Amino acid sequence: MLELQQLSRHFGGVKALDQLDLTVNKGEILGLIGPNGSGKSTTVNLIAGLYQPSSGSLRFKGQDIGALPVHERAALGMARTFQNIRLFGNLSVWQNVWAARVVRESGWAGVQARWLASGRQARDEVRQLLAFSNLADKADTLAGNLSFGEQRRLELARAAASGAELLLLDEPAAGMNAEEIEELDQRIRALRDRGHTILLIEHHMELVMEVCDRVAVLNFGRKIAEGTPAQVQDNAAVRAAYLGSDETVAEPAATATATA
């Protein structure tokens, strides 16, 4: 679904990303990990269109998207969440999700979404998403007034609302406690079951190793390993890159039984 070929991005003399080759297949959950500064956020911003690549190509659903502006890439079928939550703070929970859902209606027909059948369907979808995200009873609350965990859920719901096939999740677990991460795990799986493809950028090893089908590891802007979670955990280069980091790599066997 998504192909990055030899993608590079320089900032002045710094090579934030150096000739990255990455493929995300339809229906999979691909994890992207790496120490701080390894280029994970740069990758997401390049895919989404907030940065332009210095060289290399980006193909989404077979189409070269390098020249497309951010909103057109979103319209093609990708959505993202942000590391530092970017909600529409003075809009209500409902309006945040509604904005993402309703922007899909093209032209002025969308203005009448209230009264047309397609409008009713759109509202049903939004209602459903809010229920799925446990935010139904907060629909009228201003997004800025939600608790941190609720805001994270809202960001996820908003990304799902746009009907995107590819979800780019930029460190969604940051700042969460163990219970919330467990919930996030379930939610990500549920999103995949609903038909989304997911690229997960994360620091929390347990989450990544549990929920991802495949994992790619970046260090200093280059990909140093790729494979199943088990393969990546055994990889010496990965271990070396993380030497000294506080993250602990979870034992796959133990956690598999825990979530059964």
Added chain:
Amino acid sequence: MDFYLGLAQVIGVHTLLGLSAWCVLHTGQVSLAQGGFFAIGAYASGMLTSMVGWPLWLALPAASVISALVAIAVGFPALRVKGLMLVVATTAFAEIVRLVFFNLTWRVPGPDGNLVGPDGSLGFGGIRYFPSNGWTSGEIVTLIWGLVAVVMLVLAWLDRSRVGTLWRAVGEDEVAAQSVGINLTAAKVSAFGIGGAIAGVAGAVFAHYTTHIEHSNFTILLATFAIAYPILGGLSSLLGTVLAVVFIQGILIEGLRFLGDWRSLLFGALILLMMLIRPSGMITSPLGRLLRGGREPDGVAPRSASGKEKAHA
């Protein structure tokens, strides 16, 4: 009585100006160009009724459309920049408009044989549509406030609709809005264009009830008033803008007449004070949300939590 009717006319026109700025401010853009569109609407409609002999009900919409078209044309390049640069760009545009009219001399023989038309620095006098057709002050006031009502209804409707939500989203966070698929340029230019149309209508009415317009009516100061109204009134509320106009024009400027020369001095001080005391504007409370008519498209009724307990942060 005539005094109060005159006051009502001024308040009405300034309300329209404030509403035009409200539109643009909603998408997060600070524009000092509303005075320019006001001027375009004024001159265009004046020329149409006095020089070409059009009736008002044709000239008004025509002036509005012309202003909107100019707004869209200017908006495309101007809205690519943000913040201070946009302020300066819109200021520059408004100054260009003012100076163009300052230099515009185009006079043609009118219905009674005399020359009518813009006369450079002397301005554009003889816009006599209202007197020639027997409009009373009361009727003019009704027209103005009728227009205000229509504009407010349209804006309230837009605000509730998809357009309003998208505009607000752009105003809240452009990066997030883009990432959700919103075309920033379309949103900003459409708000700018609609704002231009409203300012054009305001200008058209203004030209006709004062019968004489000139470049000094359309300074940057007017543009700062235009954005002051929604900011002071509270951006989330249409009604706040109206209240701000009534407060500033009605109470401040006219009501402080007894202070004579000092009242203009106090005016600046009062704006300062208002911002210090209530930086978000007059109406920001839940009352404001109710009044602004920004209820959810469905008035979503809270559903009982479907079973799962929420995890607590």
Added chain:
Amino acid sequence: MTYLDLLDLVQSVIDGVLFGTIYALIGIGFTLIFGVMHKINLSYAAASVGAAYLSLLIVQTAPPALVFVAAALVGGVLGALVYVICFRFLPLNKPLATLMSTVGMLLLIEEAIVHATAGMPQNYPAMFVGSNIDIGPLSLRGDLLFVFALGCAAMVGLTLLLKRTRLGLATRAVSQQATAARLCGMNITTTNLSTFVIAGLLGGTAGAMAGAAIGVLSPLLTLPLTVKGLVVTVIGGLGSIPGAIVAGLLVGGFENLFQFWRGVSERDIYVMLLLFAFLVFRPGGLFAPPAGRD
């Protein structure tokens, strides 16, 4: 165009460039405040003119040359006042509120001037009027040269302040990364206050220079100075002082060029169009300043 016309044109442009130092100083002031606080102080030019007016109070008792120093000092004081009233106590996340408060201040200052002088223009001491330096067929007007020299002195002073003093270092640090600066122990309030004072000193000088170059002070000066100052700031690049300097001289020169070509009443149309040209082709301005990482 005859040779004489060409000479007139060049003379005009030279005069304009010299006058442009005034725009440059105002532009620097705007850009300084914007660079440090990321906010616009719309009342800046008005405060500058106000400072020049206030400096007239000492004209009776002191030698004219001191008037300029007085204007600068008063400008600094006014700058501090503006900071305290308009910026210090307003919440940072409401840029519209600070914008409006500076508009209020602008109106206040203008009306105060009109009030105090009953709207009559006031004569301002000019220096070296009539003594010109002739270079061939062209001449550099003495009074404008003085203004130019004053402006250069102010810019040199500013550069020394910014590059050689701790205050200057703090200002530059805050403008690039306010949070980090705070964590390093810099007092943001003091830095912001001093920025306003420095800008005020420049502004007062600029106001006095305007008075000296034109010969009179009038409340009608404030709006055009504000607009031209903002134009200079944008053309020079937001936050860039060298940009403001070059842009100021540029705008001054072009202004007179346009005036020569199309007359006074159309002149500003083309100055604004020049701004638009920059916005379209070089929106970052002449010198985009080093961008800080967010």
